[in-house]
Structures are given as C-alpha cells and as structure tokens.
Amino acid sequence: MSASVHVEVTVNGERREADVEARLLLVYWLRDHLGLTGTHVGCDTTNCGACTVHMNGEAVKSCTVLTAQADGAEVTTIEGLAPDGGLHPMQAAFMDKHGLQCGFCTPGMIMAATDLLSRNPNPSDEEIRHGLEGNLCRCTGYHNIVEAVKAAAGSGVSA
C-alpha cells in the first residue's frame, strides 16, 4: 500500500477533502470514492477519452491525472455540467442529433466537446473532427457527434 496524500478538490462546485493513496488516479477517486460514475474508464492508456473531465476549466483525461495532482483544483464531471439539474446545450444537442448509441463514450465526448467550443466557439467540421480525435467512439461513426457539436456551436455554447 502506497503512502496517502491529503487532497482538497472542488468537485462540481462542492469542496471535497480526502486522504487518498498517492497512486490513486483521479478517475477512480471520482468513481469509486465520490460515486460520480458518469466518468468512465475505457482503455487505461489515455487513448479513448471516456474519462474526460474538466480540471480548472480545461479538458483532462482523468485516467492520467493522479488525485494528488488535483489538489486545490476545480473539477467538473458530466454530472456537474448543468448544475441546475437541466441540460447543458451540448447534452441537449447530443440527444437531438442522435450523437450517442451505447452512451459509454458520451460523457467524455461531451466534456471534450464543450472544452473544444470554449477554445473555438465556431469550429469548422475539420476542426471539430480534429478537436475530438482524442475521444474514441465505436458506435456512431462520429457523424452525428460532429452534427451535435455543430448544433451546439450554433446555439452559442461555451463551457
């Protein structure tokens, strides 16, 4: 058992404190300790992006961030994207454009897509496709994901 580290992290607007194993990855802290199971693990090698969350306003793959590294940070997960309990425009666009099938990559894809629009509010198709290349989807063939991001961009979304 490795040494433990004390962390204080603001998760979805709520301050959380914990003593965690130094090796504990952020994704497992979110999922197994905080019960935020919307963030998924798909590959273990930072390729698939199913674990994408926002840390201090930027998309990160939470399977490649130690919980200890998140000390003092603000983290937003899919559960906290629309804090009022409604839908973020990107979530609504994914539903409207059929941008998901099995739904497993979806939370990470939505978090990556909102990050993309925060950096580039009106991306071209090409920029959307390159902007999402760190997130794998096996179901949709990406077509409707791109449509969803375009629709959300058209509605003036930023993260």
Added chain:
Amino acid sequence: MSAIGEAMRRKEDPRMITGRGRYTEDINLPGMLHAVVVRSPEAHATITSIDTSAARERDGVVTVLTGEEMAGDFAGGIPMVWVPPGVEIKTPENWPLRRGQVKHVGDPVAIVVATTRGGAMDAAEDVIVEYDPKPAVVDMEAALEDGAPLVWEDFGTNRTHEWSVGGGDVDAGMAEAEVTVERRFVNHRTSGAPIEPRCSIAEVRGDKLTLYSTTQIPHIARFVFSGMLGIPEDQLRVVAPDVGGGFGAKLQTYGEEALVLALAKRLGRPVKWVETRSEHMTTSHHGRDQINYVTLGAKRDGTITGLRVRILADMGAYQQLLTPFIPELGFPVMGGCYRIPNIDLHFTGVFTNKMATDAIRGAGRPEATYWIELTMDRLADELGMDRLELRRKNFIPKDEFPFETALGIFYDSGDYDGTLDKLLEHFDVEEFRAEQERLRGEGVYRGVGFSTWVEVCGLAPSRAVGPSGVGLQAAFWESANVRVTPTGSAIVYTGTSPHGQGLDTSFAQIAGDILGIDPQNVDVHHGDTDQGAWGWDTYGSRSLAVGGEAIVRAAQRVQDKAKRICAALLEAAPEDIELADGKYQVRGSPDKSMTMAEISGAAHIPPNELPADIEPGLEESAFYDPENFVFPFGAHACVVEVDAETGKVKVVRYVAVDDCGPAINPMLIDGQVHGGVVHAIGQCLYEQVVYDEDGQLVTGTFVDYALPTAAEIPPIESDRTETPSPVNTLGVKGIGEAGTIAATPAVAAAVLDAIRPLGVKELDMPMTPLRVWEAIQAAGNGGGPEGGAA
C-alpha cells in the same frame, strides 16, 4: 398519428447524457471483493508450478486459487454449441482457469481475490508461475503443414473440422465458363473493441446467485453458467445493465463470468472483476481471421456460371461459444446478390496458439462480401466490362423474389437495381471519373469502389439454425410480454438484450402504435432473466425482425382484449371497435370512444358491466419463431485519396444506400449505418490484431490497435429504399451489422482504383500507409506484387 416511422428521440438518452447510465462497472455492492486474473505470458507451455504463497500473505488478500484448486467448482467447462449433423468438431476442454497447460498469451492460470482492486493487482504480481515453453504455431496455413507444432497433441492435428455446402454442379459450371478469375483473400484478425471493457459482478443471497455482466446474452448466459456451476436455473439470475457496446465481443460466455460466480458462491460475498483494455485485446474473443481462395467462372457476356470457395478459418486455441460456426454463418449469402447457378463452398477450421475467434459485428458475412465484391470487380476487369454493368447483369431481378438460390436459401425480397439507382443519384460516376483523371494529372490519386451487398440476418429461424438445421444447440425464437398498467402506461418485456441500438425507443414506438399509447409512456424492459419470459438475446441483427415481431403479436393480443372490454362497456360488437387517433371508438361513431387508460382502468378494477368471461388485467405474451431469415441489401460507394509518397489513405467520401424494409425510426437506422460503415473502414484501413511469430500479442492496447478517430472519417452520406420483407408483419429487416458487412470491399476497391495507375493490382487489408507504400514501391520497381504485401 403513427409513431412508427418517426425519428423519435431516444428514451435512453436523458440518463446517458447526464452521466446517470448504469453500466456494470458502476455497480458496487456491500462487502464486495475484487478479483484479478493471473495470465500466461507464454503462447504455449506446460505449467510446471504455481506458487501463490507470497500473494496470499499480502494485506487484504482473501484467496488465491489455481485451475486445479477450482476444479471442484465447475460441473463443466465453457461450451461450444455447434454440432453439425455428421461432422466432428475437435473441441478441447475449456475451463475458466487452465489446468496444466496454456495455449495462448493471456490464458488464465490463477485468480486473486482481495478487498481492493489495487490490492488484488499487486498480489497477482506475486503469484509465481513457472512454465516449460513449447513451440507455438501462429499462422493458420503453417499450422496445417506436416510437422507443424500441434496446439493440442491429443488431437494429432491442428485441423478442427471440415464443412461443406453447395448446390448445382460447380464442375459443370466451371466447364461452361469462358472466363475464370481466381484470387486469394485475407480477412485478417480484428477486435470488437467496444469502448466499455468487460466487467462481471456476482453476488449470493441465500441460495440465489446474481450475475451482473457486460453481456449481450443474459438468457443464454444463465443457461450456460447454471450448467457450468451445476445449479438449477432458478438459482441464477443474470442482469445486463446498460451495456457499453458489444459488437459481438460480448456475445460470449466468458470464463471470468463463471469465475466470479464460483467465487461469490465459495466466499459468500460479492466479487467483481473488471477487464483492463489489455485484457480485452488479449482475451476477449477476436473476429474474422480467414483466408479465402475464390474462383468465379463466367461467360464472355458476363453471365456467372459457377463459384467455388475454399475457406480457411483460424479458430485460435479453443472453441468458444460459436467459434467454429462463425465462418459458416455467412454461407447463405456467399453468392451475394447475384444469380449463381452452381456454388461449392468448403470450410476448414484450424487451431493456432492465439485467442479464440468468434462473432464480431457481421460475423462471417463481412468476410464474404469482401471477397464476393472484389472478385466481381476482378471479373469485370477481366471481361473488359463496367463493374456496375456486370453487377446489374447478374442481379437477382426484383420480380423473382422470394428467390431460391443454388444453396437452397430463399432470399425474402430485394430490389438491387433500386438501391444502385438511388446510389447513382447521389454519386455521379462520370463526373467522378473526369475529376479523377484531372487530379491524376496533378499527381493526386483518387479512386472509387462500390459494394452491392446483401446479407442474411434476423437469426432465427430455429428450424434452419437449430439442432435439426445447421446444428446450433439452441433455438432462436423471441418472446415479448406487454402489460398495460391501470392508468394506461405500458410495460414491454423483450427477450432481446439491446446494448446501444436504441430499442427502448423503437420498441416503444411499435408497442405504442398498436396499443394506442404515447411511446413516451411505454417502458421497455430487457436484460434481466428474472423479468419477462425466456428470450434469446441480441446478435445477428435479430432484435427488430424477431423480437420486434414478438412485441407486435403480444401488443396485438392486448389490443384485441382492449377492444373486447371497450365493446362491452360501449355496448358494441368487438369487431366494430377501431383504434383511431389514440382512441378506441365504435366504427362510424367517433363520439363513442374510450382511451386506453379508461379501458385499462376497467380491466384492472372491473365494473359490473364487464362480462364475467373477460379475465381481469391487461397483459399478454407472445413467442415468435419466423419462417425465414431476412435479407437486407444495398449499394455503397467510397472515394479515397492515396498519398503516393507516404501511402496514407484518406477516405474522402462515403455514400450508403441501404434497404432494411420500412423504417421504424429512420434516425436510428442512419446511426447504425454510420457506425457499421466506420467499423468497416477501421477494419479495411487501420485495425489488425497482430501476433508475432512466437505468439506474442503486439497489439495489446489502443496505442497499437488503431480504432478510427473522428479525424480520419468523412461525413457518411446515407439514404434508403424500403422494400418490405414478407417474413414479418412489420416488413422489417436488420440494420445493425449492415454497414460493417457492406463497406470493406467498397473501401478496398477504392484504394485499388486510386493506385492502379501506379501498377498495384492487389493489396490485402488493412491497407495501412506502410502496406500501400510498399506496394507502390514494389510495383514501381517492375512487376506488381500479385499477392499483395505480406
């Protein structure tokens, strides 16, 4: 207002877009333990010793068990269910933990159970296994040579089975041929690679075991695992929660599922196992892996006279649930959408020291369309005929359906010219050829490829596929239970088990229309063996054509009863009650009507006016076994651009026109086509499971196994025609696998068309930059590589 045909937004989505899906790994139970499997690093070896003492001593470790130590936990091993009449299939014992020998990298040799997953992983590293390595055989053709190392010495051969099917007289057909084309095709090994890895959790309460698992087949899993554990079926419940994609990789009864069940039973505590991605690549079954020797004969005018195919199929080291059957599954459509009077197909299965192959999206049919369509291209070239004209000449005509093929299969319905015509409305061939010519002048190499495909799906029918048909030891009917609640909502139980297809929505549309209930108030349940009737789960593009039809029949029975209740209460004859605009009304008297909520209220709290011979309640079941398969079809075009300096292929345009009968939800159909086509683009250009010559897996992660990303993929243009199937009342066919079945030949032909001016005539998949570049170099250095790059 009909819900059928509407692009209704999905009922599944609100939970999934907010992170409230419930996937297996999301489930944590009180007192739950974590299991990690110790796996073989050797491709072929005898286990000489396993020392678990250091692992057992670690903090938090509950137990460490080997195959021998768990021998008493299992009444049987993992079954293989194909018993073709008159054919012996060599099938080794397949225990969840190996006993004495390992046959491929990743073979499970021990299991560690600890209070945390990290603790179990640490302890697994402390399990010391000593191996005495043996020679491994990796290449399927090498495995059939004399003196090749034997995967299973007791069998005395690596040949697992031979199976043949044919019709007409192929010798006569070939003798009649004026032109014959021959080619060897490689359908390389791939991975299903759903983004959700596998996960299984077992819990025990009293004498009842529950398995939560990432499975496409909860009903089959209960059947199999109750047998493996030697317990009655009532003592096992299997639940498939939200499943994060299957693609066939979760159409399996895996050893890890049996292991967590046995461990929960032993330990009296819940046990969870989560697959790492490397484990997925190593030990979730692979797909494809065939070599096809194809000979096609034709008259000078293009009339096909005969088709002969010899198929070698790599089984890997074990026979999993359907392993040896997968190549044969494609046989009903191995003549494509063409009139071929004489067909002879021969299959040979081969053991190698690799993970077992089994069903991956399309399962046997993508392999077939790949070689049929590329062989048609080759024949057209040989005849000096236009490739599409050759296809049209041999298409089974629209007015000849149902059409009995030389193989004795009845294609249900089709309009192959219709989909091709529509494709050409979207894709102007002449315009493309002019542009291609112009671009070649600028050193830009573009090419187009076509696929006019047909597939067989809707598995069922039991009589054709089951024990007295081709010999699967199972049936393939489907069940549905439709219940209307007292306030007029509906609960639909289906025996299918969707995992991303959107059937919660399309099934609600179907049931809602028949019942006269808003689909938003129809809740579809599936994936739990303790709910609803027995079913045969989801694979083979069967859920709508078989499961959907079962729902139609059950819902129709509910509607009939609702009409009887309505008739009694409105003092009319039942045959005079009609369902219109969501109301049950007396024909010709729309003012005399009842809503389903009113009728169901009366069914559940019966007023005295209701005759005594009408039973209370409003719920019906149906079981449905179709008379035939269904045969979706279509025409696809792909345009690629090849960078001649780097060999990189870019898909520039993809157009798909498909026909799966009348659309229940066109949005879902388009989504299935998009995903299926991109799966095939991945297979054709990027993805390959690679073992080195010693049997070590080279592609163990998503770093090495290249799934397509959004950046590689163009928009997928899709359109439809709608030719109803006569097999079911909805007229529907399957669409889940169609894109994957259709697309590889279109992509491959496009690449070959692009680089034809550079002298390349043939190339095997995956057409990676290295392969394309090597082929261009070889061709440029005089003489193209006839057999393609290695």
